[in-house]
Amino acid sequence: MDNDLHKLRHELLQQTVSLAHGNGGRLTRDLVEGIFAFHFGDDLNTTVDAAPLSPVNGELVMTTDGFIVEPLEFPGGSIGSLAVNGTANDLAVMGARPLYLTLNAFIEEGLEIRLLDRLVADAARAAHAAGAAIVAGDTKVLRQGEGSGLYLGMAGVGVRGRTPKLGLEHIRVGDRLLVSGTIGDHGAAVLLARQEFGLTGNLRSDCGCLVGVAMALIDVPGLRFMRDPTRGGLATVAHDILRGTGCGVRLDEQNIPVSEAAKGVCEILGFDPLILPSEGRLVAVVAPAAAERSLAAMQQHGCPDAAIVGSITTESYVTLRTELGERLIEELEHDPLPRIC
Amino acid sequence: MDNDLHKLRHELLQQTVSLAHGNGGRLTRDLVEGIFAFHFGDDLNTTVDAAPLSPVNGELVMTTDGFIVEPLEFPGGSIGSLAVNGTANDLAVMGARPLYLTLNAFIEEGLEIRLLDRLVADAARAAHAAGAAIVAGDTKVLRQGEGSGLYLGMAGVGVRGRTPKLGLEHIRVGDRLLVSGTIGDHGAAVLLARQEFGLTGNLRSDCGCLVGVAMALIDVPGLRFMRDPTRGGLATVAHDILRGTGCGVRLDEQNIPVSEAAKGVCEILGFDPLILPSEGRLVAVVAPAAAERSLAAMQQHGCPDAAIVGSITTESYVTLRTELGERLIEELEHDPLPRIC
Numbered sequence: 001m002d003n004d005l006h007k008l009r010h011e012l013l014q015q016t017v018s019l020a021h022g023n024g025g026r027l028t029r030d031l032v033e034g035i036f037a038f039h040f041g042d043d044l045n046t047t048v049d050a051a052p053l054s055p056v057n058g059e060l061v062m063t064t065d066g067f068i069v070e071p072l073e074f075p076g077g078s079i080g081s082l083a084v085n086g087t088a089n090d091l092a093v094m095g096a097r098p099l100y101l102t103l104n105a106f107i108e109e110g111l112e113i114r115l116l117d118r119l120v121a122d123a124a125r126a127a128h129a130a131g132a133a134i135v136a137g138d139t140k141v142l143r144q145g146e147g148s149g150l151y152l153g154m155a156g157v158g159v160r161g162r163t164p165k166l167g168l169e170h171i172r173v174g175d176r177l178l179v180s181g182t183i184g185d186h187g188a189a190v191l192l193a194r195q196e197f198g199l200t201g202n203l204r205s206d207c208g209c210l211v212g213v214a215m216a217l218i219d220v221p222g223l224r225f226m227r228d229p230t231r232g233g234l235a236t237v238a239h240d241i242l243r244g245t246g247c248g249v250r251l252d253e254q255n256i257p258v259s260e261a262a263k264g265v266c267e268i269l270g271f272d273p274l275i276l277p278s279e280g281r282l283v284a285v286v287a288p289a290a291a292e293r294s295l296a297a298m299q300q301h302g303c304p305d306a307a308i309v310g311s312i313t314t315e316s317y318v319t320l321r322t323e324l325g326e327r328l329i330e331e332l333e334h335d336p337l338p339r340i341c
Numbered sequence: 342m343d344n345d346l347h348k349l350r351h352e353l354l355q356q357t358v359s360l361a362h363g364n365g366g367r368l369t370r371d372l373v374e375g376i377f378a379f380h381f382g383d384d385l386n387t388t389v390d391a392a393p394l395s396p397v398n399g400e401l402v403m404t405t406d407g408f409i410v411e412p413l414e415f416p417g418g419s420i421g422s423l424a425v426n427g428t429a430n431d432l433a434v435m436g437a438r439p440l441y442l443t444l445n446a447f448i449e450e451g452l453e454i455r456l457l458d459r460l461v462a463d464a465a466r467a468a469h470a471a472g473a474a475i476v477a478g479d480t481k482v483l484r485q486g487e488g489s490g491l492y493l494g495m496a497g498v499g500v501r502g503r504t505p506k507l508g509l510e511h512i513r514v515g516d517r518l519l520v521s522g523t524i525g526d527h528g529a530a531v532l533l534a535r536q537e538f539g540l541t542g543n544l545r546s547d548c549g550c551l552v553g554v555a556m557a558l559i560d561v562p563g564l565r566f567m568r569d570p571t572r573g574g575l576a577t578v579a580h581d582i583l584r585g586t587g588c589g590v591r592l593d594e595q596n597i598p599v600s601e602a603a604k605g606v607c608e609i610l611g612f613d614p615l616i617l618p619s620e621g622r623l624v625a626v627v628a629p630a631a632a633e634r635s636l637a638a639m640q641q642h643g644c645p646d647a648a649i650v651g652s653i654t655t656e657s658y659v660t661l662r663t664e665l666g667e668r669l670i671e672e673l674e675h676d677p678l679p680r681i682c
Contacts, residue, residue, distance in 0.1 A: 024572030024618075025580075025673025047509060047585055049431040049568060050404035050499065060401075063391035064443035064496060066481040090390040102405035104445065104494035140407040140492075143679055148487040153445035153494025155405060155477075158391065168388060227390060231365030239366075244388055277365075332366025338484055 008034040009117075017111045022141025035117050036103075036137055039124035043133035051135035053100055056159045063090040064155040070339040072119060072149050074193035076186075077207030079152055080122030082279055082341065085209055086230065087156040088130040092214035093226035093282065095166050096158030098132040103154055105139045108147030119150065130209045132156065148339075163218060168244030170224040176291035177249065177310040178284045180213055180303040181206060181257060183234050184276030187340050188262040197269060203261040208280030213301040217282075220297050222290025227283050231341055232332050235274040237283045238310075238318040239331045248315035251329070253322045257305045274320070275332055277341050285312065349375040350458075358452045363482025376458050377444075377478055380465035384474035392476035394441055397500045404431040405496040411680040413460060413490050415534035417526075418548030420493055421463030423620055423682065426550050427571065428497040429471040433555035434567040434623065436507050437499030439473040444495055446480045449488030460491065471550045473497065489680075504559060509585030511565040517632040518582075518590065518651040519625045521554055521644040522547060522598060524575050525617030528681050529603040538610060544602035549621030554642040558623075561638050563631025568624050572682055573673050576615040578624045579651075579659040580672045589656035592670070594663045598646045615661070616673055618682050626653065 012034045020027045029046075037044050045051060067083045077085075088098040103123065107116065127134050189205040191197065210228060217223050229237045234256070238249040251274075258266075258273045266273050282303075286294045291308050298306035313319075318329040353375045361368045370387075378385050386392060408424045418426075429439040444464065448457065468475050530546040532538065551569060558564050570578045575597070579590040592615075599607075599614045607614050623644075627635045632649050639647035654660075659670040 019679045020675050022679065023673055023675065024577050027674070028572075047581070048435065050402040050435040050437065050497075052435075053401040053403055053498075055400070059396070060394040060498075061391040062394055062441055062443060062477055062496075062498060064445055064477050064479050064494075066445040066447055066479045066494065068447065068481045068483060094389065094391040094393075096391065100403055102403060102496045104405050104407040104496075106407055106409065106447065106492050106494075136403055136405050136496075138405055138407045138494075140409045141679070142409060142489070142492075145486075146489040146680075148483070151447050151481075151483075151492065153405075153407065153447075153479075153496075155403075155443045155445075155494075155496030156391075157394075157401075157403060157498060231369075236365050240388070332364055333368070334361045334364065338360045338363065338482070 009038065013114045013117060015113050017107050017109055017113060017141060019109055019141055019143065031139060035120050039120045040134045043135055044137060056099065058159040058161040060157055060159055061091055061094050061096045062157050063087060065090060067152040067341060068339050069190060069341050070148065071193050074190050074205055075203065076189055076205030078119050078122045079150060080119035081126040082207050083152040083154045084123050084126035084130060085207055085279060087154040088132055089210040089228045091156050091158035092211045093228055095163035095218055096160040097211060098130050098156050098158045100157040101127055101132050101134045101154060103134055103137040103152065106142055106147060106151040107139060108142045108149050109144040111149055130211055164223050166225060168225055168241060171241060171245045171247060171285050171312055173247055173312050173314050174288050175224055175285050175312040176288055176308050178286065178294055178306060178308050180282040180298045181305040182259040182262065183229060183256060183278050183281060184262045184273040185259055186279040187276030187337060188265040190340055191269065192265060201261050206278050206280040210280065210282050213282055213298055213303055216297045216301045217284055217294055220290055220294050222287035223284060225285040229281055229283050230277045230279060233275040233277055234283065235329050236332055238329065242318055246316065248313035249310055249318045250313050251310035251320045253320050255307050255309045257307050274329060279341060350379065353454045354458060356454050358448050358450055358454060358482055360450055360482055360484065372480060376461050380461045381475045384476055385478060397440065399500040399502040401498055401500055402432055402435050402437045403498050404428060406431060408493040408682060409680045410531060410682050411489065412534050415531050415546055417530055417545030419460050419463045420491060421460035422467040423548050424493040424495045425464050425467035425471060426548055426620060428495040429473055430551040430569045432497050432499035433552045434569055436504035436559055437501040438552060439471050439497050439499045441498040442468055442473050442475045442495060444475055444478040444493065447483055447488060447492040448480060449483045449490050450485040452490055471552055505564050507566060509566055509582060512582060512586045512588060512626050512653055514588055514653050514655050515629050516565055516626050516653040517629055517649050519627065519635055519647060519649050521623040521639045522646040523600040524570060524597060524619050524622060525603045525614040526600055527620040528617030528678060529606040531681055532610065533606060542602050547619050547621040551621065551623050554623055554639055554644055557638045557642045558625055558635055561631055561635050563628035564625060566626040570622055570624050571618045571620060574616040574618055575624065576670050577673055579670065583659055587657065589654040590651055590659045591654050592651040592661045594661050596648050597650045598648050615670060620682060
């Protein structure tokens with residue numbers, strides 16, 4: 001690091017974000033160079049309005065997602081790693097490798113730049129882990145009281161090669177539904193981190209990258225559909241399947257992996273783990289004959305708690321088979337969980 | 342429009358955005374289908390996590406920008422048209438045609454859905470005019486008091502073919518600097534629209550699409566560099582040139598087009614038009630021999646007020662030649678204009 005940059009960073013890290021950091025002039029440039037470009041490296045050319053992308057072989061896919069999680073840091077992740085993983089995972093479940101990401105930061109006046117620096121560093125690390133480059137960004141500063149620390153918007157472009165036909169339209173009755181690990185840990189960890197419930201625990205968010213496991217699943221013939229159960233949780237993915245296919249989904253409660261810690265949070269706060277978001281889990285629908293091999297692929301790619309948790313039925317609703325019988329899972333109507341992701 | 346959608350829209354347009362519209366469940370889907378997908382049409386497939394892009398010939402470029410303008414609607418535009426034009430223009434000044442856009446909406450609880458609908462319709466119209474499709478989006482809802490109506494994040498991918506070598510590194514001493522029209526109208530119109538100064542007037546934002554004029558300029562040999570003078574205005578573009586090239590910029594006040602209305606606002610409020618943002622103007626640096634032809638190209642492509650306003654010098658500062666002599670233009674330091682774009 002050259003001396004000027006070292007000095008700039010030293011000064012910035014003592015400060016809070018001011019409105020002048022958003023004016024497009026010298027202080028904006030200092031913030032961009034000292035924090036964002038410092039962590040994103042040569043991938044980010046701050047002197048151009050748009051970043052040229054290297055040629056790629058394959059079909060491009062594009063996605064975007066917004067992030068408003070509170071608090072900004074939580075056990076297992078932060079809004080920085082969450083933004084990158086959430087965006088990269090949306091590409092991965094479409095069968096694409098994330099290549100290029102862009103970041104929009106809406107920063108509230110008064111945010112400690114030291115905290116911002118940690119969050120941007122988290123984003124950079126997560127992008128590196130996902131194999132993607134953050135090639136463009138923008139910062140805007142909101143007056144104190146017009147934001148809540150930091151909101152991030154992220155867009156991503158990925159590439160997919162010879163992909164199997166993936167999509168809701170390929171799902172058939174009898175297909176099996178798998179999850180790659182315990183569900184709801186992200187939601188439960190964020191709720192705990194808010195401390196408004198007076199709870200403490202060892203729960204960590206599952207926030208993480210699904211590119212590896214998604215690419216492994218694509219190699220197993222019989223894959224129909226993948227999705228990450230983020231906002232609205234596994235129950236919402238099941239309803240997406242119902243709506244998109246007309247086929248029902250039957251989940252088996254005893255097979256659904258839920259960590260003891262998340263179970264405890266849900267019991268105390270009255271939440272159903274089925275609606276809690278995960279940010280590093282994958283739901284896959286596969287042909288019956290592919291279920292065991294897909295499960296093995298998940299387990300071999302860093303997902304020891306993966307499980308076959310349900311199947312596609314001829315019924316026209318989502319149900320959960322429990323020890324006491326079968327109950328209907330309604331679509332999520334109200335919002336018990338603002339700012340969970 | 343089918344009956345269900347008609348009914349859904351009718352109901353939505355009476356409502357305000359609630360936290361439940363952000364939960365990922367039925368109400369989120371209603372908002373997305375009834376407002377966003379309604380206006381963006383078939384370009385937006387709401388059943389997938391990422392949108393496959395059609396193959397393109399040429400080099401891809403990618404950009405992103407955030408928008409926090411207040412008020413959300415102003416004479417000549419809105420945050421919806423501003424987001425699309427701001428993003429499309431960042432691609433256009435790099436010599437690329439915008440093709441694919443993504444939209445992140447951070448909506449404050451309590452926003453009237455009727456207003457949101459107008460803003461989304463503005464975005465759809467602006468995208469159509471720019472020749473781009475909005476292919477992916479996301480909505481998040483902020484609790485009342487944690488936002489200020491609506492913030493938008495937009496990313497864009499464009500394509501460029503045989504482009505001349507564009508960039509700060511191609512600028513040479515003696516090159517001419519052109520602007521495509523009156524500067525600062527956007528900034529002045531937004532300030533007026535806030536009504537906090539008790540001023541009224543007929544000023545309209547210049548918010549608009551630069552794709553046509555940018556493509557016309559590319560066809561004129563001798564083009565070195567293009568940029569849209571948004572945040573920080575023409576003065577900031579001049580400083581970007583100084584920093585990126587080491588060459589100075591001399592602007593001629595008498596040649597810089599400023600509307601009478603914007604002049605009036607600046608005089609009353611004490612702003613310099615050179616730092617006010619434009620959102621539909623282009624700054625071009627061209628070889629001396631290309632200046633007149635570039636000016637004519639601008640005039641023939643909807644820019645009657647285009648002008649040659651300055652030149653690149655051997656000096657190492659930005660100056661403005663006025664009737665009274667030459668004065669130094671400093672880089673923007675503080676922030677007189679929060680939430681101007």
